[in-house]
Amino acid sequence: MFYLEIQYFILFTSSVQRKTIHSDVRANRNHKVFKENLQWIFKDLESKIITFLKKELEKLKKILQKENTQYLVKDFIENRSSMKEAALDLSLCFLREMKQDEAADALEDELFFIHQLKCSLKKKYECVFEGIAKQGDSTLLKNIYTDLYITQGCSEQVNTEHEVRQIEVASRRHESQEVQVKCKHLFEAPEQDKQIRTVLTKGVAGIGKSVSVQKFVLDWAEGKENQDISFIFPLPFREMNLKEKENQSLMDLITQFFPETKGLNLTRSNSLKVLFILDGLDECRLPLSFAGNETWSDVWSPASLDVLLTNLIEGNLLPSALIWITTRPAAASKLPPDCIDRLTEIRGFSDAQKEKYFRKRLTDEDLAREIIDHVKQSKSLFIMCHIPVFCWISATVLQNILEEKRNNDLKNNQASDVSQTLQESNTEDTPKTLTQMYTHFLRFQIQQSRRKYDGEYTPDVSWDKGAILSLGKLAFQQLERNNMIFYDTDLEACGIDVYKASVYSGMCTQIFKEETGITVGTMYCFVHLSIQEFIAAVYAHLFLDINKKSVFDNESTEQENKNKTMIDLLKTAVDKALESNSGHLDLFLRFLLGLSLQSNRRLLRGLLTQQDCNDQSNKEIVQYIKQKLEADLSPERSINLFYCLNELNDQTLVKEIQTHLSKGSLSSADLSPAQWSAVAFVLLTSEEELEEFELQKFKKSDECLIRLSAVIKTSKRAL
Template sequence: MVEYQKPFEDTVQELMGRGSYQAKAMVRNKSKVSLEHLFQTKGDFQNPKLLILLGVAGVGKTTLVQKLMMDWALGKLYQDNFDFVFCLKCRELNLLTGKQSLVDVLLLNHNYLLPSIGQILKHPEKILIVIDGFDEFRFPICQLQHQLCTKTDEPRNIDNLLASLLRRGLLPEACLILTTRPSALEQMKVIKADGCFEILGFPEEHREEYFQHFFADEAVAAQAFQHIKENEVVYTMCYIPIFCWIVCTVLKEQGKFVNNYPQTATEIFVHFIIISVKYHNFSGQAGLRACLQKLSKLAFCGVQENRIIFYPEELKAAGLELQDMTSLFCTEILVKEVVGTFSVYSFIHLTVQEFLAALSFFICDNCTLESFYDLDITLRFLFGLTNPSSQNQLAQHIGPFSPAATAQANHWLQVNIELYTTSAWSGEFFMKLLYALFEKNDARVTKEALATATSIGLPSTPLSKVDCLVIRNVFQQGNVPCNMEFNLEGGDLSDGLHVLAPVLHKFGRLL
């Protein structure tokens, strides 16, 4: 965990794009921030009261606050600061109907405090409230200041109650910790935080340590880690603990790493889904396909609406009934969590949800490519799934992919590559095409795409190390015409010029 040094307008792509950002942040922030020092006075912030813990899906935000509460309960942390620590989970707050007071909400999971809650709230300076999963909250919190609640026993709608806490209308003397994904930073503008810290996940040495713990055989662990480290695009994603687990699961199942090692994120998830369905009994291929159709439909709806938490009524709307959820396959992919007296569901990781959303384009009816244009990661998986090898491997288990959907995706890619060489597309749009080619991982298609190009341009485009790795891979795979011009003028290449070096000699002219 390090101090977050970016403005709240965070445009860094979650997960895939953030892997190289994490490496930079590790270098930039030489000293880590420990839980013990979160509430220390620092710089302009005297006696900080409201802190934000930021991190992408699956990086460990909830685990960290659980550790915080456990250490406090064991007398190891904040003993002089707080007499009471409450945790409010936004996925639970979403389920509350009607008007609630803060007292009602605090007692939801602590009903035994009913006789003393009034006395507890008389000393708000000794209270810490953790609000976990703010990005999962269904409602906006942009309440006007004069609408905020100020009384702990006054019933309000749950969105007003949360806004009143965060905007310091309620219990302004209490301390708050808010956990969230970067996707919710836009809403943070109305919150006056006293500090923001980012959980960065596994540094490089912890990734290697994870592989060593996962594989019983030390030599196999070293071989697996070396292979993943050589694939830098996939390796940068391994800062997410659960992605490390997915990668290790795939490598362990394959057994032999050299010949059939997955090269792209799409190929990783193709193998992961195959492993997940391999040992589970369905009523034939049709039963599995029907189950995946429902799951992928749910995944796509969630990605479209930037949601990772699903409630029983949403599962039902996607056609998933209770009997579907008893399948071991479903419970491995879609995890059930009991929150109070309710059940909520989430895919085991956001990348799995995005992969299944992409799969919906090929196995569900009435999907149009236009629906995916703004879903960058899902779109990459979609083009990765047009790879014949990936399709064939999955089709053995779930039946054929729609030929019309595959043709539509291939046509879109071909047309837009051709248009780019003759039109003034933005650098960001061309990067989208390059990522599509990279995930597709089809040397013939890449060569055809580059064959007639005379000019490639990414001017004034900030390029991460991962972006540069993708560019290098695509141009190594394709034949670059000797007269091709490559325009990088004004772009930020501080992280990736050395990465591009092996292919720059192929271009007739560099700008």
């Protein structure tokens, strides 16, 4: 038995040995084949790697050469793979070993920081909220954007008239006398040897400064314009105000506003072209002490925001960086003139662009044509349409009137002829003055909010007097301080808590808006300065109705100020407006006077009291204004008073002068100061352009020259 087991073991062992030998033979044969093929395998692998690397290196070279950069960067990001990243890592590693740090930095910037920044800015700026900041439906900017009229250079003196007066003056200027500048060419110097570092763009509230900034940034982010600029950092003053008390470096400030740039070093390469857009200088609450602040040149060292901004503008911080500042005219004097290389002015819409806007916004051609014709009938309305926001207000109001008229006609089984609709409406339904337009606008927006939130569809408006009082107090107090942007502390000073502000913003989205900035913080403002001025005027009347006091009365003399009448309020407002050096109460005064008329108060029934008879007050304030016109007034103040008379439906002085002009009898007439002012007003608001003003036709005197100076300024030539 044992012997048999030994035999089996020997046989098994022999079998295993034979298999092992055969296996070793096969392995040796396979290894030999593998070794024979290995050279061919690696040769093919080397060819594939080299081909891939050559293609990737060619793409990286084109990126550095700015050839088709947008497409190549997009391709790298969207088709990102471990192989592409490895090729980039190898390239960066070898470039740095070769001491080509500038090329390595440029590649990193383009493929990471610049791309991420462009994506972020495109997302933020591609849509526009017309009239509102965040509520409602957004519209693509490209669908409604209309080019604005921007001119090279403008008067460097501080304007002493209200912005509406500046628009009225600008409407008479001749385009042939001015150099137009395209927004995308702001930093292109007309002379080859001149470099433009800092551009200041002025324009009145709502004229389109921020929209121009939005279009400029969006075109860059989409790769359409100004691709020689590496980074664009839009820094609105209204948001930077929230950082007023913080000490931080310039790089920290950039990272707070643009987190995707964390790790970026703007000083590591001289080839970087950086643009800072400081939007809304007029909204800045920093002192901007150019003379008092210390010099600061280190982008990594913390300092106050005021120090950072003044040194950035002066060129001590990042001296190679481009700076674009936008502002309302009155705030331009905050900047030292020697800091500005180019001065431009946004004029808003030309007459042709106004019509283009209405036709673009209103797809119904008949409706657009009717609205254009109606606006043209009122000189004051048509002039205001230089401001894009006012075009939007006018379109909103007139479209609503037309649609209501159509609906009523349909209910009564009448055919509605659009070409006759506005003409057939009564005076209340056809706004011809600013006060009427804004009163309709307020009614419409409150009705819309009631329908949206409360399901109310009644023709009368349900007014929330508490809300109007709170918003009105904020509007009036900040108007007196010449502020357009408000923060929590401003609201609290008027007794408005943050929750109520959010409610007001939700209920009155087209009037009052709440904005949350890129950084942590909330801001508030009215949709436009003129809306703030109108709400302030409504508040002044409502305050008088409730308290029998004027908003101008000092609280310390409360007993003496009781039982004030409408005429007391209006006379005080006239005096206050005439005392203002900047004219910041001019439009407020127009609204205040317009709201004293019974016809306009009727539109606000339920909010303002309906007076049985205000004819006497009307006559008294008209006479008071005419007396003021005889005084020694600046041309700007006197012309505004004529607009005030227009709001009061009094045109006796104007018609008297028109009669004299038609008879050609002014040359020998001895006119009073008020009549000379009326001559200026008639000439400035006539339909005919002032190509040539023949001063010699008039009886020349010191009074004549002073009162007609505004006409001389706006005419192409004076004889």
